[in-house]
Amino acid sequence: MTGSLMTDIRYLAPHTLDEAVSAYADAAGAARILAGGTDLLVQMRSGMISPGLILDIKKISELTEISETPEGGFRVGAAVSGAVLAEHPTFGKVWPGVLEALNLIGSTQIQGRASAGGNLCNGSPAGDSVPAMIAAGATVTVQGPGGRRDIPVEAVPVGPGRTNLAPGEILVSFTLPPRAPGSSDAYLRMIPRTEMDIAVVGCGVNLSMKDGVCTAARVALGAVAPTVVLVEDAAKALIGSKLDDAALEAAATACRAACHPIDDKRGTIVYRTKVAGVLLKRTAGIAADRAGRS
Amino acid sequence: MNEMTNSWIGKSTIRPDGADKVTGRAAYAADTNMPGMIWGKVLRSPHPHARIISIDTSKAEALAGVKAVVTAKDIVDFPVDTPVPLGIQDMRWMCRNVMAREKALFHGHPIAAVAATTEAIAAEACKLIEVDYEVLPWAIEIEDAIKPDAPILHDFIQFEGKPSNIAGTLEHKLGDIDAGFAKADVVIERDFNTRPIHQGYIENHACLVSVASDGRTTIWSSSQGQFMVRAMTSFLTGLPQSDIRAIPAEIGGGFGGKTIIYLEPLATILSKKSGRPVKMVMTREEVMRATGPTSGSMSTVRIGATKDGKIVAAQGVFYLQAGALPGSPIRGAAGCAFAPYDIPNVVSRGFDVVSNRSKVAAYRAPGAPIGAHAVECVLDELAEALNIDPLDLRIRNAAREGTKAAHGPVYPRIGLLETMEAAKAHPHYKAPLGKFQGRGVASGYWFNAGGESSAQVNITEDGNVVVTTGHPDVGGSRAAIANIAAELLGIDYRRVSVLIGDTATIGYSNLTGGSRVLFASAMVVTQSAEQVIGQLKARAAKLWGIEADAVVWENGEARPSGDHTGNFPTMTLAEIAAKATATGGPIGAGVQLNTTGAEGGFSTHICDVEVDVDLGIVRVIRYTSFQDVGRAIHPAYVEGQIQGGAVQGIGWALNEEYIYNAKGQVDNPSFLDYRMPVCSDMPMLDAVMIEIPNPKHPQGVRGVGEVPLVPVMAAVANAIHDAVGKRFFSLPMSPPKVLEGLDEGTLQAAE
C-alpha cells in the first residue's frame, strides 16, 4: 500500500506490561493493541478504524506464556496463538474443547497468529473461542492504569464490538481452573461451508461425569445474541442426568430459549434458534464421550 | 493424426507458465509499475437507482496531489437509439456502465474517477466530490422488475408498446407444441429460481495505462482479450485503435468475467488528462458490487412424455437478469436448455430483464446452466413419475448425429450418448448409499465457438520454435499449443515456446471465451506449422539440390525420399535453421483465420450428496463428470476444466448468493459472506474424458471449458431429492432453506 494521507501510524512493541499499559493509557483512545492482528489489520484495511498508535504486545513474556497454575489449572497468555497452544504437551488433553474452538479460527495461516485474547477483545458474538472459554469457567486477568483485576470471561463482552475493559486496560491472560477426573469439554459451530466462515451458531459444553451421571456442566452459545451467552438453564438440565434424551432435549430447549439472534446475512432467527438446540445435543455428546461417560 | 504415433498430443506436459506462477514471478496486471505513475480511484453510487442532478468535482480537484478527474462527460456517448455491437456487448450500454450517465443504476455504479499521487489521496478526493442525487424507487429482483407498476430503469425500453424493464426476447421453436403435449401421457411443469453468482476470479480487475504526449497509449491489463480491451477503449475514449497498444498481463482467472472492461477507459482518460501513467486496482468489494456476475433467473419448464419414456413436447420460459443495462445470456438459457435431447416439439423463450444491480458479464457457458437446471430437474421428476431410471430416460431421448436441435443445428457426430452410457456403466452409479445420502444425474450442452485467431510460428536461429498467439491463456492454451506444435514439427515440446502477443505484435484474435481458444488457435497454429514444414523441406531440398516434393519431414528431420532415398544424410531442424540465411532467410509463417466448425460440447454428471437433516447442510460426497472432450490435447488441463466447472456449480447450487440490504445495497461484497466453496468442502472430483474427435478440426478439438458447469446444479438438486425425498426448486439450497423444507414426514419417508 501507499503512504497514508491522514495520519502516520506509530508502532511500539514494549517488553514489559507496565510500559505497555502506560503507553496505551497515554494515547487516550488513539491506540490499538496488536496481538495476532487478524482482526485489527483487516479492520484497518477496510477503513473501519485508523489508529494513531499500534501497540504490539507479543514481546511481553507474560502475554505469550503458557503455564500450569499451582492449583493444577492453566494460565494462557492473552496473545498466545492457536498454533502455539496446540503444541503444548498437555493443554489440549485437558481442554480439548477450548483448543478446538481456538483452532477452528480461519486457516492454518490465521491460526499461526490469532489469539484467544484478540478473539475475546474483538467483541464479536460469533468469536469461536469465547463460548468454549466461558463453558470452561475461565477467568481473565486484566491490567490497567488502576492496577490488576480478575473477572470471568463472560463479563468481558458487553455488545457487538464492545467490552467492559476500561480505557487503558490490557487483557493479560486466561486462567482455566483445575479439572476433576471424568471432565472434558467440546465446541461445535455451524457454518455453511467446512472452514473459513464465521459461526452462524457456536456451542461450548464443559462437563464432569461420575458413574454415568453428569455432576457439573457449563454451556455457552455464540452468535445467537449480542454477546456470547452462558446458558445456566441448559447446564441445570444436564446436571444430575445421565445425558439421556429427555435431559438433552431439556437442555436444548433452554438453549433455544436463550437465543435472541438477529436476521442477517449469516443466518435467520428461526434457523439460528433451531440450530442452537441441535448443537447443544451434539456438543454435549462429544464432551461426555471425551470425559469417559463413566 | 494417428494416436499410436503421438508423442505430445494427449500428454500432460509440464505447463509453460507453471514455474513463474509457483515462484511468484508471473506478472499480473497489478504487478506492472512505471516511473511517474499515479493512482486512480472510482467514486461509486451509494444508491441502487438515482437521477444524477449534478456533480461538483471542484473540491476534489483542489486537493493537493490530485492530477485529474473524470466524469461521464469525458466518455464518448453512444445514443441509445443506434446499436453499436462489439461481440456480446453494445457500446450504448458499455458507455453507461463504465460511468453513470443520466442515472446511477446500481449500488456501485461509477460516478466519477480521480487520479492522484497516492491511492489514499485519490480515495480522499473521491469523498470530496459532491453529487446531488434524486433517489428513485428501485427493483432488484426479477419479480419486482416485471411487476406492472415496477420502477422503470430506462424510459427508452418498450415491451408490448409500454415502457418496461423487459429489454429483449428470443424464441426457439420446433414442431407443434400443442400437438406434442396432446400426445403426452405424463406432463410435469415446475417453476425455478436461480440467483446471480459471481465468477469469483482470484485476481481483481486492474490496469496500468500510459498515454504519451503524442497520444500513443499503452495498456497493461488483465483481461480475456487484449483486442477487446483495445477496441472497447478506443470506442469509449475516441482514440484510434492504431494508437492503442493493449498488452495482456498474466491473468488470475476470468471465467467470462474479463470479456468486458471497467477500468481501462477511465485510466486512459485520467492518464491523458494528467500526462502521467495511471494505475487502477479494484478492491474485492468493488469487484463484488460493480462487476458482472451471471444472471439470476426465474423460469418455468414443462415437459411431456409418453408412458414408454419418449419425450414428445417441451416448453421453457426463462427470465434472466441483465443487471442495470440490457444483455443477459437468454440465448444460452433458451438455446441450450433442451439441446441434449431429440424432442420433436419445442418452444423455448428467453426474456432479458433489466433491474438495479450490476450489469451481468459472461460466466462459463453463459445462461446454459440456468436452462439446464430447470430442464434436468423436471426430467428427474419425469423419470420418477414414469418409473424409469433417470439415465435411461436421458439415453432414450438423447440427441445424436442427425438430430435437429430447436436452436437450429442438425448435429454432426456428437458424443452425448457416450457420456450417458459411460455414466450408467461406471461403478459410481452403482455404489451403495447410506442414510440421508442420495444420487442425482444431469446432462448439459454448450454451443462452443470458433471465430478469429492469428498465429505466428517462427524458427529461431538455433533451431527452436517460438509460437505467438493472440489469446490470453486462462485454461491451458499455451501448454496445449506447445504439444500440438511439437507434435507437428516432430520435436520435443520443451523446444517450443508459446507466447501471447499484444495487439501490436500479433494479428487480431477474438476473445478467450466460448471455449474457443484451443479450437481456433490450434487451427491457425497447425496451418502455420504446415507452412513452416514446407519451408524446411524446401530449404533441405535446396541444400541437397533436389526438388522440394522429394523431401519428407519426419521426427523433426528432413529426409530425402523417392529416387533420392538414402542419398543424403537427414537434416535436423537445428541444422536447417543454422543455414537459413544462406538458403533464403528467416523461417516462419503466420496464419489468420475466421475459424468455423466448433461443434457443441456435451456432458453428463453423477453427484452424491449427504444431508445433515438437523442442520440443513448438504455436502457433496462424490462427483463424477463424463464429458465428450473431442480430443484431450493436454489431459491434465482438461481434467482441471471439468473439476473447476463442478466446483463452481456446487457453489452455485449450495451457498452462493448476493444479499441486498433494505437500501438496495449489496450486503455481502466479500469472500467471507459471499460463500464460494472452499477446498475442504469438496470431495475429489472425478473426470471421465470421452474422446469423440470433432470431425471438423485437424486435431479433433472440441471446446471443453464451459460445459463442465452446465449440468451441476441440477445434478446436486436431484441428489438432494434422492437423499431426503424433497425437491428444491430455488437456489441456493443453503442450510436455512433446506432445513425449512425438511419436515418430519419427508424425513421418515427418506429413512
Ligand SMILES: Cc1cc2nc3c(=O)[nH]c(=O)nc-3n(C[C@H](O)[C@H](O)[C@H](O)COP(=O)(O)OP(=O)(O)OC[C@H]3O[C@@H](n4cnc5c(N)ncnc54)[C@H](O)[C@@H]3O)c2cc1C
Ligand atoms: C481469514 C480470517 C478468518 C477468520 N476466521 C475466524 C473464525 O473462524 N472464527 C473466529 O472467531 N474468528 C475468525 N477470524 C477473526 C480473528 O482471526 C479472530 O477474532 C482472532 O482470534 C483475533 O485474534 P488476534 O490475535 O489476531 O487479534 P487482533 O487482531 O490482534 O486483535 C483483535 C482486537 O482485540 C484487541 N486486543 C487484542 N489483544 C488484546 C489484549 N490483550 N488486550 C486488549 N485488547 C486486545 C485489538 O486491539 C483488536 O481490537 C478470522 C479472521 C480472518 C482474517
